[in-house]
Amino acid sequence: MQTKLADFIKHTRDGDEAEAILRACVHCGFCTATCPTYQLLGDELDGPRGRIYLIKQVLEGAPVTAKTQTHLDRCLTCRSCESTCPSGVRYGRLADIGRKVVEQKVPRPLPERIKRAVLKEALPRRWLFTPAVKLGRLAKPLLSKQLQDKLVAARPAGAWPQRVHARRMLVLQGCVQPGLAPSINASAARVLDALGITLYAAPEAGCCGALRYHLNDHDGGLDDMRRNIDAWWPHVSGEHGAPHAEAIVMTASGCGASVKEYGHLLAHDPVYAAKAQRIAAMTQDLSEVLAGLEPQVRALAGKAAYGERVAYHPPCTLQHGQQIRGKAEQVLRAAGVDVALCADSHLCCGSAGTYSMLQPELANQLRERKLAALDDTGAATYASANIGCLTHLQAATDKPVLHWIEILEQALKLS
Template identity: 45%
Template sequence: RADQILRSCVHCGFCNATCPTYLLSGDELEGPRGRIYLIKEMLDQQAVSRTTQHHLDSCLSCLSCETTCPSGVKYSELFEIGQAHSDQITQRGLVERCKRWLIRKVFPQPKLFKPLYRIATWLKLYPQPHADPCVQATTVSDRVIILPGCVQSVTAPNINISLRNILAALNVDALSHQQVQCCGAIDQHNGDPDKAREIIRHNIDSWWPDIETGVNKILMTASGCGLTVKDYARIMADDAVYANKAKFISAITQDVSEYFADQRLVKHSAYQNVAFHAPCTLQHGQKINGIVETVLARSGYNVVDFADAHLCCGSAGSYSLLQADKAEYFRAKKIANIELQNVDVIATANIGCLMHMQKGTEIPVKHWLELVTVEKP
């Protein structure tokens, strides 16, 4: 598979024009084309230099390069292969190994993550989580599955509550399985694809009884999770037992914006001017563009444009923890462009972006679902 992807690259370099790390450094090896060269060299020679590892680690995996690429190079797949191979044939330093181990072990498990987040809020590093009252549908005309989430369920429970309340007003029952926490993205993107596949099998087993009773939609409030679940079909393609089920799961998974694209929603806040930051996993990964902005504008908000909206905010999953300096630089650029406009609130569609950006601005950062509701009859 790596060979197929490598052969599809014509080395035109268009990708570098939209790569944040290349634009920051001007270093060819800090762009997608350079990283493709490094991955090819690594796979050919079965050896990883510290230089190669450094440049792979500094990649945001924002997928802006895939949006730009005229040849359709699946850089994200190649990067996953290269990253996993790198971790297999070389050992990182002790500090780096501990960081990645903690991220993989703690973040996907709310029981472990919640005490740490409480400490962080006590130290005023992050805001206290907020939760509105949750209502239930009085009558049920449809049922959907929603993901409780790992980090999001602890840091921003109001996002899923907002979704539940909107669905309840539409007579839709939201099914949520507490044994399903992480979608598998944290392990998949941090060098442990085997653990990711283990999580995916567990999730499929948990959802399948509902699917067998007729549930045909899985809604994702976090675009990063949505991209991963939509990718279950590819990730599990070689699994004889789960391949077909994974393909079906991917096919019925939607970002919430897709589900509400044609729904008439109304304002649910006093804010007026909204800047929507489209997460990379939404605009580049899932190729969903313009839907949230349309829903917000239709509901009564003034959606404000800002420069370089296609570039990453620096969150990029665990990147903001592992590459903090670069992450803060990209956030500062994003926030500076937004603050040039008359903005009351920043809306986004992924918990990582929300938390990362809120640390860099006094402007409130909300999930867009928290800004809308269903019009009362």
């Protein structure tokens, strides 16, 4: 795709990256067939190819309207199009660049600005979000239906293992997961403890940065990333006598997709570029870690079977963002769990970070499709690998929706 960038972005870091991405697109349209919003709306401008044209026009200096913003806002950034694209177009990065420019050129209505500001300021702060969740659960009947849906029932975390092993790995606590589902990291710690690995957190680390970054606050998102690097660095470098961690484990695939991009996103920062590259290289999704321990998992499970079928929804940030497929299912099967994938398992459930709060109508339509497909598997329990997917799906079903590590812990009879 030939481009002629406008002066305001020509020869800038974002401009050079966007131009390279645009030139990789060959207009084939394969991406359209796997785009959830195009399937729902049937509008070319609500599919990847149409949005690429819109961003191209914006970067070439064409007038930007609220209509342009609407079509870009409707994108889930699920990156299913990237998995389909034969040319390797990095659509997710192009969308981030295009949205940022549009945000600067098209003022949003005041209520929308307030809503986005609240999301950017409240969700990434664990010290604020976790107490708010506890208070919200107490006052749940008084809240709006949208907020009630997000406040899934609390599951007790249980005891964190106290043994110290020679092998040590860091885990990201994150921002919303400790408040909504502290049981996830605790389950991961107990499973890894049984396999001879100590899992621990650096208290200073917080939101991975994706939340602000994808809400067009790139500077705020990058600051969150720098804070995490500072928190983890002593543990990966051995400085200041901190215990050495061999990996940084992500139990939320959305965070994993973000942290694995730190090296690219901070490549322009002379202070953090090298550290960001190392942090990204050390980051692994929990399924990657446990897939490497499959024989030990199988031995720990023995011949016992889990006893019921589980339908697994692979999050977009895992299968498209990180290009990891099959590993969580592989580990669960090694522990005797009957795991099924639903039809169209490559499609988004509609959660997509803050998307379900900003585009609830589309998000709920996608959730209905996903739950219908999961129900068709005949499973009694659903599983996923990202806190956003878990809470979004659980809000509309009576069947339990768990993180797959919680199911693995049950299968291994560790709790």
